[in-house]
Amino acid sequence: MNVKKQSIEFTIDEKFILVNESISSKEEIITKLGDLLFHNGFVKDTYTKAVLDRENVYPTGLKARVTGVAVPHTDTIHVIKPAVAIATLREPVVFHGMGAPDTDVEVSIVLMLAIHDPQEVVNVLRKIIFVIEDDAALQKILAASDKAEIKNTLKEHIDALTAKLGK
């Protein structure tokens, strides 16, 4: 057990949550979320372009049971502090499928990950990724009408998993 590693906070903040955004492309929402992370000091100015570039090579659209979810992210060198930026979309936009770049996924929820060292934040990071298969939590995030509701739903999901799995 490394005490130093546990002191790293993974930030989920209303400053980088967007609700019912009207956007017309995946590039637009990635850029909006990337700007929010950058202006709050969580990522470097190279982050957004790196995410956009990576999305073209390794797309991140996932067909969950409830809706399409995308998890754009990039290499750790572009990140200052770990965080997740979240957007729900008024109308879905097309991302390409993770592992299947020739398929389209209609995405309504974007979880943009800023990770500077996956091992240091593994406990929280895993629980965030687990939300993709948590039908009830995804439904709640999708239906949320304000930022606090999205943040609280994600935090409740993480707390519930912590109670279930420990750590």
Next chain:
Amino acid sequence: MAKVSIVVVCGSGVAMAMHAAYKLREYLDKEKIYDVHIDGSGNNELPSRIAAYDIVVSNAQVTVETDKPVFSAIPLITGVGEEELVKEIVAKVKEIREAKNHQ
């Protein structure tokens, strides 16, 4: 006894493959299969590393030519088709273990 080794591959190896690898480990533990080695790899490094592994589980498109069994990691992330995938991987692990023990 020879260990079966699995490499879990991700575009950049940052997050999703790690999550898939943890889940796979939990499933294998449930099946009481403890003699499996699991590593993560970025897709770029896969061509130089693949020789060391028996099974590839990937959430990126595997472009390297291989005769090794390749599974998609996506069901481990979305939960869709997860049980079927795990059954297939467990069966393959047992098959490879059997073959290694008879070498």
